[in-house]
Amino acid sequence: MTEVRTPVSSALLDTGRTEYLRAGTGAGLALAHGAGGDVELNFGPLIRSLAGHRQLVGTRYPGTGASDPAGDLDVAALADSLVAALVREGHERFPVAGASFGSAVALAAALRHPDRVTGLVLTVGFSEPDAQLRTVASVWAALDAAQDRAALGAYLISHLTHPQLLAELGENEHRAQAALLGHGLTGGGLRQITAATRVRLTERLGEIAVPTLVVVAGADRVVLPATSRLLGERIPGATVIEYPDAGHAFTEAEGTVWAQDVERFLDAHGV
Known part of the structure; x- marks a missing residue:
């Protein structure tokens, strides 16, 4: 995603060291946000588009930003922290948008806090991991353990980059981007x-x-499209939009x- 030009501020929740952006x-x-992602990185277009008439608030998971790197990463705990950040900002009821792993956090928020969550946006999401996601996680872990940062960066680029852009990527540029990404990754993303x-x-x-x-x-080469479609099939009354050529x-x-x-x-739904 491109950089976010809308002013973004941060704060820490009173309970625990969880940083949130607003x-x-x-x-x-x-x-x-998604695993290994961040609020601005995953939601830049939404922030730029909606910040004129909405307050967008997102927590950084343990290992991202100033959030406690050893904190609880169970979706229930992440959902509770996210809801707490919104309440702290004065919002009693609100929709939740989740990207990838964040979609599971959003689902957990709706299930655990039905009195507060008014709607969901689940993008490239899943309700449980498929074989593709499990493979991405296992290869990430193996390359991290081997301390092969360049190979890890190249692997993630191959799965995250739009197919057309990946096809146009020259060898030297690919090598440089892989090294930059691999060496910039922290243990938080793997967790x-x-x-x-x-x-x-x-x-x-x-x-x-x-x-x-x-x-x-x-x-998508991180979460299989069929896995994301399952959300639309199983959630009562869900609206499904598909971008056929888009990657993760x-x-x-x-x-x-x-x-x-x-x-x-x-x-349209007044949420």
Whole structure:
């Protein structure tokens, strides 16, 4: 994603060392980022599009930013922290947008706090890990253990980069990007994707009782598109949008369309 130009501030929750970011003013929108991601990185297009009339608030998981690197990464704990951040900012009821692992956090928030969560946006999400996600996590762990940072960076680029952009990437540029990404990764990302492999929420999808938008990336190589589609099939009344050519991380153009679709959905349902 491109850099976020909207001013973003941060704060720490009173209980535990959890950092959360906030941008904009107005009705609240909770943001749950992906494993190895961050609030601004995963939600830049939404922040730029909605901060003029919504306050967007997202927690950083343990190991990201100033959040406690040894903190609890169970989705229940992450959901509780996210809800607490919104309440601290003065929002009693609000929708939750989750990206990838953050979609599981969003689902947990709706299940644990039905009195507060008014809607869900689940992008490239899952309710339990599929074989592809488990493989990504295991290879990440193996390359991290081997301290082969360049290979780890190259592996993640191959799975996160849009297919067309990956095809156009020259050898030298690919090598440079792989080294930069690999050496910039922290242990927090590995802990987070490992936590993602422990999610088990499929049997509870029928309990979701709020308007839900499911966004599927048809060329996703981290979470299989069929896995994301399952959310739309199992959540009562869910709306499904699919971007056939999109990968797990959206391009700037795809992110702009995604932000417009999310805003349209939130407005249509009054959440």
